[in-house]
Amino acid sequence: MKKPSDNDPNEYGIGDLLGLGRQSVRKNYYPALQQRIDELEQERNRYKWLFENALHGIFQANLRGGFLACNPAMARICGYDSAEQLQNRIIRLREQLFFSASEFDVLRQELLDRGSLNARETRFRRADQSPVDVAITMLRRPDLGPEVVETFVADISERVHARQRLEQLNAELEHRVLERTEALQNANVDLRYQIEEREKIEKELVVAKESAEEANRSKDKYLAAASHDLLQPLNAARLMVSALQESSLPEKEGRMVRQAHRALEGAEELLADLLDISKLDQQAMNPDFIHLDIDELVRDLGEEFVAVATNSGLEFRIRSTSAVVRTDQRMLARIIRNLLSNAFRYTQQGGVLLAVRVRSECVRLEVWDTGVGIAPEKLKDIFAEFHQVLPNGAGGRQGAGLGLAIVERMVGVLGCQIDVVSALGRGSRFTLTLPLTTAARFEKTRQPAAFSALREGFDGALVLVIDNEPSVLESMQALLERWGCEVMAVQGRDEALSELARTGKCPKAILADYHLDDEKTGFDAIHQVRKYLGQDVPGAIVTADRSDEVRTLLRAQYLPVLNKPVKPNRLRALLTSFVTTLST
Incomplete structure (x- = not known):
């Protein structure tokens, strides 16, 4: 589960594992294997993200010792602040993680005999020494060591509590049935009432059980989107x-x-x-840098927002000029599109201006609006994800608050700069500054929406x-x-x-x-x-x-x-x- 570090010279990378460590091998097999390397790297990043963000606990450990690796969800289940803290504190699974050492011995022997355990219920010891009910699925990994295992952990405390409650309800029910049966023997007059009462309680019990099972199924599902x-x-x-x-x-x-x-x-x-x-x-x-004429890109994007301006009853102007920049066309288009969308979203009257200005060593791309504006003390917050600055007149929350967060991150990837000035009630200006490039030839990739x-x-x-x-x-x-x-x-x-x-x-x-x-x-x-x-x-x-x-x-x-x-x-x-x- 632990991946080799890309920066540690003593560890092997994917290229070494595939036989690409020598220059001569890379030259002979690079075209086919490089693509495979990229795919493996992407897959590794994907599984790393799933490991760190999984809802259930995941860990790799030696049954004779402690953890080799664990994810944040495992730390939360055991009541620790971080995966690192859990891994450092637990050095013996038998005595420190499992609430019952004898139960650990049984599980260990069964795992060594069968090679895997599926959805076995047990109890772990939390940081405060209290027990937590879990369901574990364990897989033995003899390729990594004679007693190395990989384990998936689900917190089933609510399921266990619900089951205990149902058992308690059943016990109470049986007690009441016995009491009423004894009463029925002495009073036949109340026979029908007692039967109806019992049926009512049984129906409520079925409903409670079904509700508990449905809640448990919902809790145990992964959100795999x-x-x-x-x-x-x-x-x-x-x-x-x-x-x-x-x-x-x-x-x-x-x-x-x-x-x-x-x-x-x-x-x-x-x-x-x-x-x-x-x-x-x-x-x-990853950016795909090319040389392009920003005038062409700006006018194509501007035409996308003509209908937006018309539907909003706003004036939309474009002032552009030819200027060659070296950038990622897709990311730059997304930045401009997000800035224009933001401008139209918070402008109720007036208009929006999209302008390109060429300076001696740079190109300034500006988006002006006559919207509600932003208070100076809140300018630092507008690029935070899931955060919106909503001054009076903005019409309530709009969108998810991710547009400018994406802009800031893409600006960092492209190595350019973005600035904003704003005044409440008067509007805002966002300025994107890119280095000016001199190129005799550049790629022109027209976007399909460039027809007026x-x-x-x-x-x-x-x-x-x-x-x-x-x-x-x-x-x-x-x-x-x-x-x-x-x-x-x-x-x-x-x-x-x-x-x-x-x-x-x-x-x-x-x-x-x-x-x-x-x-x-x-x-x-x-x-x-x-x-x-x-x-x-x-x-x-x-x-x-x-x-x-x-x-x-x-x-x-x-x-x-x-x-x-x-x-x-x-x-x-x-x-x-x-x-x-x-x-x-």
Whole structure:
């Protein structure tokens, strides 16, 4: 469970374990094994995060001694302030951790005989010497030592207390039954009343038992919210609601659809913010520096907020100029987008200005608003996560308070600087300062939402949609058909090729999920479709995978990426660009 330190020269790293320690080996096997190293490193970070943030206790120990490693949840169960304190205090499991030494001996012998124990109930000794009821699952690790074990621990104190209470209730019930049985023998007149009373008590006991069991099941569940599993149904719901918005609905139903759309947007923003905060705090978000013209990026992002300004009744201006900077385009776009969202959120009248100013050695990107402003003494708090400064007139809490926390962390990753000045009742100005770069050539990666006017319809343009989730296919098809597209919806590469062969049609665009069944990818599906048709049909990847590896791979293949949940305006802009390119 304990990983080698990356800084200790006496310990081996992943590269050494895979045989990459020598220069000659790295040269021969680097392309294939480096990717595997990156995957192992990412997996190691993932399991490290799960180990440290698990709800249940986890430890590795020697049955003849003490702990080798333990997580914070284990320390909380045993009443210690930290995992380090628990590990230092407990040097003998038998006498110091287990409340009963004889019970430890039984468990130890059974573990040595069988190799594992599953959900065995026992009692541990807390820091204050009081017992705590736990359920342990132990696995022997002879590869690490003859008596080295790995153990998962769940605090079942509430379950045990509930069981004891039920036993007490049962005992009391039996006592009352005996009393009433004796009374019934002497008074037949009260027979029916006593029977009804007993049945009532038994029903209450069943309800109490079921409630206790349900509470216990809820307590023992892990909250395993993988980003992909959460984003898939959210994407399907977002697309379906967008399709409904394109329909002519009665006012009441239309209002309900709009409310559902806003709720989904809020859930999407919160989930994206939580994922980004987690990656940034783990230093798992690596910048991909390129040279780009900030004017192009600013104007593309500005067009995204034109509709926001219109719906809010606010004026929105952009003052930009060409300037080359070296930065991560995705992170910089997220910073600007968060600053603009924050500006519109706290501005009720007036407007917002997005400006680019070039100085001698730097580029200043400024976001001005005429909102409620921030008191000077509270400026230091605005970048804290889950914290919002809410002056009078702000309209109550809005969002989760993660937008500026993400901005501050990404600014640190990019090595630039952000400043803010504000006045209550007059507004705020956020200034992002980036070093100015001189470059004869730079990469231009236009974002799909860079169209000021989208076509009303697509005149029956055929769009091939590949996704292994039926709900996503159904939602995507409903939305695209509302836009006037003809949709060929399939669940994989082979099905796409079969359908194209059957119909003899050629799509004008391909939208493919990255992760398909049988470990196949949307990138491969697009490549095979293009090869079959003999045409470079415009294609894009739609994915919930936001990892740097996937983003870098798709960028190298010049494939646009739409992250799930898909924003309908970006999807429509992307399809418009595909159709426009083909028509020209």
